[in-house]
Amino acid sequence: xxxxxxxxxxxxxxxxxxxxxxxxxxxxxxxxxxxxxxxxxxxxxxxxxxxxxxxxxxxxxxxxxxxxxxxxxxxxxxxxxxxxxxxxxxxxxxxxxxxxxxxxxxxxxxxxxxxxxxxxxxxxxxxxxxxxxxxxxxxxxxxxxxxxxxxxxxxxxxxxxxxxxxxxxxxxxxxxxxxxxxxxxxxxxxxxxxxxxxxxxxxxxxxxxxxxxxxxxxxxxxxxxxxxxxxxxxxxxxxxxxxxxxxxxxxxxxxxxxxxxxxxxxxxxxxxxxxxxxxxxxxxxxxxxxxxxxxxxxxxxxxxxxxxxxxxxxxxxxxxxxxxxxxxxxxxxxxxxxxxxxxxxxxxxxxxxxxxxxxxxxxxxxxxxxxxxxxxxxxxxxx
Amino acid sequence: xxxxxxxxxxxxxxxxxxxxxxxxxxxxxxxxxxxxxxxxxxxxxxxxxxxxxxxxxxxxxxxxxxxxxxxxxxxxxxxxxxxxxxxxxxxxxxxxxxxxxxxxxxxxxxxxxxxxxxxxxxxxxxxxxxxxxxxxxxxxxxxxxxxxxxxxxxxxxxxxxxxxxxxxxxxxxxxxxxxxxxxxxxxxxxxxxxxxxxxxxxxxxxxxxxxx
Numbered sequence: 239x240x241x242x243x244x245x246x247x248x249x250x251x252x253x254x255x256x257x258x259x260x261x262x263x264x265x266x267x268x269x270x271x272x273x274x275x276x277x278x279x280x281x282x283x284x285x286x287x288x289x290x291x292x293x294x295x296x297x298x299x300x301x302x303x304x305x306x307x308x309x310x311x312x313x314x315x316x317x318x319x320x321x322x323x324x325x326x327x328x329x330x331x332x333x334x335x336x337x338x339x340x341x342x343x344x345x346x347x348x349x350x351x352x353x354x355x356x357x358x359x360x361x362x363x364x365x366x367x368x369x370x371x372x373x374x375x376x377x378x379x380x381x382x383x384x385x386x387x388x389x390x391x392x393x394x395x396x397x398x399x400x401x402x403x404x405x406x407x408x409x410x411x412x413x414x415x416x417x418x419x420x421x422x423x424x425x426x427x428x429x430x431x432x433x434x435x436x437x438x439x440x441x442x443x444x445x446x447x448x449x450x451x452x453x454x455x456x457x458x459x460x461x462x463x464x465x466x467x468x469x470x471x472x473x474x475x476x477x478x479x480x481x482x483x484x485x486x487x488x489x490x491x492x493x494x495x496x497x498x499x500x501x502x503x504x505x506x507x508x509x510x511x512x513x514x515x516x517x518x519x520x521x522x523x524x525x526x527x528x529x530x531x532x533x534x535x536x537x538x539x540x541x542x543x544x545x546x547x548x549x550x551x552x553x554x555x556x557x558x559x560x561x562x563x564x565x566x567x568x569x570x571x572x573x574x575x576x577x578x579x580x581x582x583x584x585x586x587x588x589x590x591x592x593x594x595x596x597x598x599x600x601x602x603x604x605x606x607x608x609x610x611x612x613x614x615x616x617x618x619x620x621x
Numbered sequence: 622x623x624x625x626x627x628x629x630x631x632x633x634x635x636x637x638x639x640x641x642x643x644x645x646x647x648x649x650x651x652x653x654x655x656x657x658x659x660x661x662x663x664x665x666x667x668x669x670x671x672x673x674x675x676x677x678x679x680x681x682x683x684x685x686x687x688x689x690x691x692x693x694x695x696x697x698x699x700x701x702x703x704x705x706x707x708x709x710x711x712x713x714x715x716x717x718x719x720x721x722x723x724x725x726x727x728x729x730x731x732x733x734x735x736x737x738x739x740x741x742x743x744x745x746x747x748x749x750x751x752x753x754x755x756x757x758x759x760x761x762x763x764x765x766x767x768x769x770x771x772x773x774x775x776x777x778x779x780x781x782x783x784x785x786x787x788x789x790x791x792x793x794x795x796x797x798x799x800x801x802x803x804x805x806x807x808x809x810x811x812x813x814x815x816x817x818x819x820x821x822x823x824x825x826x827x828x829x830x831x832x833x
Binding site: 596599600602603606617 | 629630631632633736777778781784785788789791792795799
C-alpha cells in the first residue's frame with residue numbers, strides 16, 4: 239500500500255516538473271498561432287479625401303494563449319488615425335478572435351495601396367499582414383435623357399436625368415436636387431437610394447424657367463460616410479415652341495356697323511397642342527365696343543376651328559390689331575395678332591365724302607335762299 | 622286771274638279774282654298734290670329700300686314690300702298734309718275774321734304746294750344719289766338698326782336737303798298768304814298770321830328733329 243502512495247506522488251511530481259516545460263513556446267511558434275482571418279475596408283473603394291475604416295480580425299488558431307503587446311497599421315500613402323487605441327492589447331485566448339479597426343483617410347492619388355498591419359507580441363514575436371485599399375475618384379455620372387428642344391418663359395417642361403454608377407462599389411443615399419437659379423420645379427428633390435456598380439436610375443423633373451439660364455441639378459450621394467456631389471447642367475434657351483398651339487385667323491371680313499366696325503372670321507388651331515380659353519378682341523388703337531367687345535371661343539383642339547365676331551370703334555383707315563389670346567395647359571398666356579385695316583364707315587362711304595362737300599351744299603342752299611327771297615320780295619313789291 | 626308763272630313769282634296777280642265763283646276748280650291743285658305725292662313716294666321708296674338692307678338675312682325678302690309700303694304711305698301722307706294745311710289755315714283765318722268756303726282754302730293750299738314740287742324733285746334726285754352711294758352694314762343686333770338709320774339721316778347732305786325744303790316751304794307760305802287774302806277775304810297781316818304760325822311750327826319741328 240505504501241508503494242502505491244509513492245508511485246502516485248512520483249507521477250504528480252513528474253507532472254509538476256514536466257508541465258511548464260511543455261507550455262513554453264518560441265516567439266515564432268507563438269506568431270504562427272495567430273492568423274488574420276478577415277479584414278473589411280469601408281468604403282470598399284475610396285474617393286480622394288474619403289475617410290473610412292479598415293477592420294482586421296485576428297484569430298488565435300493555437301491551443302495556448304498568446305500575449306499581444308500592441309497592434310499598429312502603417313501606411314506611407316494613406317493617413318492612419320488610431321490614436322494609440324491598440325498600444326496595449328493583452329492576451330488572446332486559444333481559439334479566440336480579436337478585431338482591430340483603424341480610421342484612414344484617402345488623401346492620395348488614385349491607385350491601389352497596401353497598408354501594413356502589424357501585431358507586436360509581448361514575447362518578441364510579431365504578425366505582419368498587408369491589406370489592399372483601392373482609391374478611385376470616379377464619381378457618379380449624370381446625363382440629361384430628355385428635355386424640350388426649346389423652352390418658353392413660364393411654360394412647364396419635363397426634364398429627365400439619368401444617374402449611373404460607374405464605380406466598383408455601391409454608393410447610397412443617392413438623390414437629385416435642383417439648384418434653382420431662374421427656374422422653379424414641382425419636385426423639390428428626387429431620391430434614388432442605393433446604386434450598385436453599373437446600375438442606373440432615371441428621375442424626371444417638371445421645371446418652369448422664368449429666364450434664360452442654366453438649370454443645374456445636383457446628384458448627391460454618399461460613399462461610406464462621405465458626401466459627394468455631381469452636377470449636371472441643362473442650358474435654357476428660349477425659342478418658339480414647335481409643339482405649342484398656333485392660332486390662325488382667317489376669312490376676316492371687316493364691315494362698318496353704323497357707329498362702329500364689326501369684324502368676323504374664323505379662328506383655327508394649327509398647332510400640335512390644345513389652345514385653352516381662346517378669346518378674340520382688338521387692341522389699341524381699336525376700342526372694343528358692345529355687343530362683342532371680346533369673343534370667347536373656348537378650347538380649340540389641334541386642327542379645330544370656330545367662328546367669331548368682334549365689334550370695335552376706330553378711325554377710318556386706321557390699322558387695328560386683331561388679337562387672339564389663349565392659354566396652354568399650364569395657364570401660360572399667349573397672343574397672336576393680325577392687323578386689320580378699317581375702311582370708311584357708313585357715313586363716310588358716300589360717293590363724294592371730301593371736305594368740299596358741305597361747302598357745295600351750303601352754297602346751293604344760299605343760292606336757293608337768294609332766289610326764293612328774291613321771288614318773295616318781288617311778289618310783295620309787284621302790284 | 623294770272624298765269625301759272627304768276628303763281629310762283631306773282632301770286633297776288635294769280636289769285637286775283639279766282640274765288641269770285643261759288644266753287645273753285647280743284648283739278649289743278651289736285652294735280653299739283655298728285656305730282657308732289659309721286660315725288661314723295663319715290664323718295665320714301667328709296668329710303669325704305671336702304672333701310673330694308675339693314676334687316677337680318679332672313680328678312681331680306683321684305684325689301685320690296687317695305688319699298689311699296691313706303692311709297693304708298695308717302696303718297697297718302699301728301700294728300701293728308703294738303704288737307705291738314707288747308708284745315709289749319711282755314712281755322713286760324715276764321716279766328717281772324719276770314720270768310721269763304723273750305724274749298725277755297727283747299728284750293729289755295731293746293732296751289733301753294735307748287736314750289737314743293739321743285740323741292741320734292743330735288744329731294745328725290747339727291748336722296749337717290751345719296752343712298753345709292755351708301756355702304757349698308759350688316760347689322761345682327763336689331764337694336765343697332767335705329768342707331769344706323771339715325772346716323773345715315775344725320776348726314777350733312779340730308780340736312781342740306783331739309784334746309785332746301787324749308788326754304789321752299791317759306792316760298793309756299795308766301796303763296797298761301799296771297800291766296801288766303803283772296804280766298805278768305807282778310808288782310809295781309811291776318812293772312813300772314815294764319816299761314817306763318819303753322820309754317821313756323823313745321824320749321825321748328827324739322828329743326829328739332831335734327832338738333833334732337
